[in-house]
Amino acid sequence: MLDPRLSQDTIAAIATPPGDGGVGIIRISGTSSLSIAAALFRAASSTFTALQPYHLHYGHILDSTGNELDDVLCAYMPGPNSYTGEDVVEINCHGGRAVLTAILQEALSHGARLAERGEFTYRAFMNGRLDLSQAEAVVEMIHAPTKAAMHLAQVKLSGLLGNKISELRAQLEYLRAQLAVAVDFPDDEIECLSPEALVSTSAQVRKEIEELLSAVDRTRAWREGALVVLAGRVNAGKSSLMNALLGRNRAIVTDQPGTTRDYLEESINLDGLNIRLADTAGIRETDDAIEAAGLEKGRELMDQADLVLLLADCTSPLTEDTLNTAGILAADKTLAVLNKSDLDGFDATHGAPLTDSGFETIEISAKAGTAIDLLCSRIRERILGGEGQPDPDELAPNARQATVLAEAASELLALEQDTAKSIPYDLLSVRLETACTILSGITGEIASNDVLNAIFDSFCIGK
Template sequence: MLDPKFVGDTIAAIATPPGDGGVGIIRISGKDARAFAATVFRPGSHTFVDFIPYHLHYGHILDGHGHEIDDVLTAFMPGPNSYTGEDVVEINCHGGRAILAAVLHEILHQGARLAERGEFTYRAFMNGRMDLTQAEAVAEMIHAPTKAAMHLAQVKLSGVLGKKIRELRTRLEFLRAQLVVAVDFPDDEVECLSPEELQQTSAQVRNEITLLLSAVDRTKAWREGALVVLVGRVNAGKSSMMNALLGRNRAIVTDQPGTTRDYLEETINLNGLNIRLTDTAGLRKTDDAIEAAGLKIGRELMDKADLVLFMIDGTIPLPADALETAESLDPEKTLVVLNKADLPLFNSGNAVPLLASNIESVTVSAKQGTDIDRLCERIRERILQGAGQPDPDELAPNARQAALLRHALEELEGLEQDTALGIPYDLLSVRLESACDLLSGMTGEITSNEVLNAIFDSFCIGK
């Protein structure tokens, strides 16, 4: 948890992911960053006098005994024109774990403190280098599952969302100022905001908030990926289908019923869309406690799924219990997969009872790979139904931001209703103040330490 009393410390951390790589970076930030780096750095050029800002300097990092640890490239970025707004030094080493640990040890030995999770970005926020929407966008960039999600995060990282929110809040603050005038000078001849103008301006801001919120659902699949769950009776071919979609043998495939007793989950990418593909236990009555627990989990996953692939063995009539399960599913988020089209006993008529329920079906052979590409295409189209490809300039709030916007929307709706009822202006200003505070919470101008810690604790160390 970040403690404001330590913000003045000079901090250091490994800024690249764990593991071995060609290059690894040690980041240092704080008033002593340059001094600490200079102490352990031996320049490779005899003309070197001091770190030139925004230049790479070649040299070596030495340990406490003067022995070389690694040859490096070092860059110094003075504050306030750095990522954190403080003096920052980045040391580019070879990416071995032992090398990075050794270089970091020497920096910490000079007096730097190991950075907390997200502390570099936290300092950038505290020093005014970015607002909270931009800070959150940093994490969203790092964890973006798709190129589209990366672009959505980039838009917010540029500050466009924060700017939009501040513009909306400014309009509401202007309304508050006019209400204050009306309350403080009720008998003076001061031009005052009419109830109609108050409602009109509130409605305009509310409509723009509604537009921002509409992007949350529209871009959810691109930002977070989608959950696709394979369900069906035992031996319907769910595990074979999972292997076919993955292009490799991930699930065990046998003729023995009940092979999948829990659930398996893997990620696939369908033309830029991330899919969490989950294979559940086959539907059947069982006295096996483990299998029964797996079936319970499968039902919970079906409720959470963005799309359910209901697998049917096309060589046998649809059993009554399978039909009962299928009919309980939402046709809008269900796709029937009629499997085993390669076998002589296959009969597409076995899917007729389900087709009567207006559930779309696709015929495939998971074992032979027949029409798997067509199935993938339909999965992608069904998940993105009504969403389409996101606009490169789309403003898509995250879950925390969307919650604040919804609350602000409620306050504005209440404001307009109260205005129509003739509620006094001094009481109406309470609604406006609440809406303004909620918008300020989005950009971080009014945000509790608990919220800040929750946000930055989700970052990796070194960012």
């Protein structure tokens, strides 16, 4: 089946999120954009003659019977100097769903086709306005959970990652040329690349690739947010802590054990770091099938968590349930929270078994709000591992790009090992060609339709 994104149809879509809003945008791209806009738009000014490039024109959109649909601002951006590289028209109207749908339907009735997911950005990529790394950065910008994540996406959107990959490929292409000379003129007295120089350059490129890969883990929490799971026995105060961290009553808090039978999830922002909080079911033996399923889900979340807050009620010695839970948790991904410091029976020494097992501990009162700010600071520090805000020029590949980079680094390492074994240059050149081809998958010079579809299908319609 022909991919509709490969066609030259004029496409249209609502470019703003679903729902009601103050302003909405209809985007049209393709050779018929201007004629469609001319058929729909009536300027309010008596001196208007035609849509001028890169100007906002005030007027009305008319339906097929000549009735006004809405007051709008209309902009025309001729290709190739537009987002898609084609003629583009954007209609800014009121953001109600009925208004947007009515205007879109009029555009479709005049010859436009409804855009596929990511088709506007796909056309920008195919028309050379963006490389593939920049196209991916567009969707990362849209879904950025924090300002830091937005900045990391912006660095890639500016083309810095694509430029870096092009520089690395250029070094490898130079090596390929030198190897080709050595293979084609083996008996001529032509100065060619020595094995030592080949290994040196390959190792330098691989080192730079590995530096890019190191940024993936270093910036992951900024780009994707982090999962923090609240765990502990029933009535340890998990729900109270959830509410204290959120600053509102999200979880039900009672003296009755087992109130939380499933898990609750909410998000908070800790000084620019997006945190997903998960309040899990209290740990205890149970015959209740629903509660047992909740406990199993809690264990799965603990395995996935970037940090587990293990709550302990320190008004009495730690229970066997708490100690058993501690036994399955890694100390480097756990913060032991000694709760209920506001009560007379609180004794921090009850938490000694956790300290002895290597867990960092912190004393709080979730109900009274004592030391919650300190806890938030420690959560943030533990997740970031001492790293501050990302460097302004940090290049942070996404998961797909990291996989590609790792494959290229592996191929270069194999090249260096083969060189040490005195493998012939014509065979070594195959390694170099493979590494270059792999790297081109980041910028899109060589990319399969499956890869392109997977990337652009992750976009929303209208972008």
